[in-house]
Amino acid sequence: MKIHASPLKCVIGDAVATAESRGYHFPSAEVLSDGSIYIAARRDKGMNDPYGTTEAVRYIPATGEIVPMPSPTQQDLAEDGSRTAYMCYVSELAPNELIALYDLLEPQGHATMFDDKTFGICACTLRITRSHDNGLTWDAPEDVAYKTPDVMVPGQIYKTKDGVIGFHVEMHNHWEVDYKEPIQARFIYSTDGGKTFDKAAMIPHPRDFLAGDARPTTDDKGNICAFFWGFDLKAMKDLAIYRSFSADGGKSFSPVEPIELKKQITSPFWISDDVYMCIYQERFSAHPGLYAALSYDGGKTWDEENAVGIFVKGSAPKSENAFDSGNDEAYTFGYSTLTKLAPNKALVTFWHANGGTTCISVCELTVTED
Numbered sequence: 001m002k003i004h005a006s007p008l009k010c011v012i013g014d015a016v017a018t019a020e021s022r023g024y025h026f027p028s029a030e031v032l033s034d035g036s037i038y039i040a041a042r043r044d045k046g047m048n049d050p051y052g053t054t055e056a057v058r059y060i061p062a063t064g065e066i067v068p069m070p071s072p073t074q075q076d077l078a079e080d081g082s083r084t085a086y087m088c089y090v091s092e093l094a095p096n097e098l099i100a101l102y103d104l105l106e107p108q109g110h111a112t113m114f115d116d117k118t119f120g121i122c123a124c125t126l127r128i129t130r131s132h133d134n135g136l137t138w139d140a141p142e143d144v145a146y147k148t149p150d151v152m153v154p155g156q157i158y159k160t161k162d163g164v165i166g167f168h169v170e171m172h173n174h175w176e177v178d179y180k181e182p183i184q185a186r187f188i189y190s191t192d193g194g195k196t197f198d199k200a201a202m203i204p205h206p207r208d209f210l211a212g213d214a215r216p217t218t219d220d221k222g223n224i225c226a227f228f229w230g231f232d233l234k235a236m237k238d239l240a241i242y243r244s245f246s247a248d249g250g251k252s253f254s255p256v257e258p259i260e261l262k263k264q265i266t267s268p269f270w271i272s273d274d275v276y277m278c279i280y281q282e283r284f285s286a287h288p289g290l291y292a293a294l295s296y297d298g299g300k301t302w303d304e305e306n307a308v309g310i311f312v313k314g315s316a317p318k319s320e321n322a323f324d325s326g327n328d329e330a331y332t333f334g335y336s337t338l339t340k341l342a343p344n345k346a347l348v349t350f351w352h353a354n355g356g357t358t359c360i361s362v363c364e365l366t367v368t369e370d
Helices: none
Strands: 002-005 009-012 023-031 037-044 053-060 065-069 084-094 097-106 123-131 151-154 165-172 186-190 199-202 209-218 224-232 237-246 264-272 275-282 289-295 308-311 333-342 345-353 358-368
Touching: 002 289, 002 308, 009 037, 009 053, 023 084, 023 333, 023 345, 037 084, 037 345, 037 358, 053 084, 084 151, 097 151, 123 151, 165 209, 209 333, 224 264, 237 264, 264 333, 275 333, 275 358, 289 333, 289 345, 308 345, 308 358
Parallel strands: 023 358, 209 264
Antiparallel strands: 002 358, 009 358, 023 037, 037 053, 053 065, 084 097, 097 123, 151 165, 165 186, 186 199, 209 224, 224 237, 264 275, 275 289, 289 308, 333 345, 345 358
C-alpha cells in the first residue's frame, strides 16, 4: 500500500507571513453533511499565550473556497482579556446541528498559559454551545455537566456506537498548585444525544502519567482505538505513544499500552482489518517534521522507512519538556489531526510556521493498493 499526499492548502492565516499576519495554533476540523469542512483555530501570539480568541471557517474542498464563520466562543470572551479561549472543537450531531466544546480561560494577569514551576494551567471552565443553522449563530454557552477539581482540556466530540457521544480529556493541575486528585485520563460522554455530558469512563494508565492529546479512530464495527501522547510527569519528558481500546462505544477502555513509536501527537486512522495509517510529529530526530506512515499489524508497529513527509522542517526544542515556555519559538509545526473523508482518505489539519508567524493548513492523504 502507498500513501499519497496532496499539496498543502492554507485555510486560516497567511501561507506566507506579512507584517500584518496574525498567528494561529490548535486547529480542529469536522466534515459537515453538505461536504464542507468546519475548521476552528486559536488566534494568539504563541502557544503559551493565555490571551487567545477563536476564529473559524468553512472550507469547501471541491472549489477551494474558504468562508469565514462566526466564532463559537465569542459570547464568552471579554474585551479586557479577563476571559479568553483555549482550544475549540466543533462537531456535527445531525445536519445543521453543531456543538462546540472549548475551555474558557481566566488568565488573571498571567503572562503565560502554563506556570513554569508547577506547569499548572490558568483557571479554566469547560464550556459548550450549540448551533442549529450550521454555525451561522450560536446559543448561549453553558458549563459541561461533568466536573472534576482539576482542569480538563478536551478533544473533539465524536459519535460512537449505541448512541454514545463523547470526548477525551487531558487532565492538568491549576496554576501554582498540584493535582487535587490522582491524575486520570477519561472519556466524558452523553447517552441522551449530546444534551448532557455527565458520565465518564476512566482509562487505566500508570501513576504520574499524562495521557495527552487523545486521537481516536473507529473500525467498521464501531470499536474505538485511541492514541495518546505519553508524558512522564516526574521526569517531565516524552514517553512512547500509547493506545487504548473500547468495544462498548466508550463506556469502558482497556489499560493503555505502548506502541513502537516515540513521537509527539500521533493520530491513527483505521483503513481495513489490521491496516492503519497515522500521522506523527517528529521533533527530536535529525529529520524533524510531520509524517504519515502505515501499519499492517493493527497499529503496533509502523513503516517509518517509507513514511511520507507532510511538513518537513527544522524544529529544535530546547528541552523534552513540552510545557517549557522556552520551547515555543523552537516549534515550527504541531497539533495535527486526521479527519475521515472516505474509507481510504483523510484530511490532515495542523499549524505551522510561515516565515514570520504561524498559520493553519490542510492536506488530503489517500491510501492506495499500489
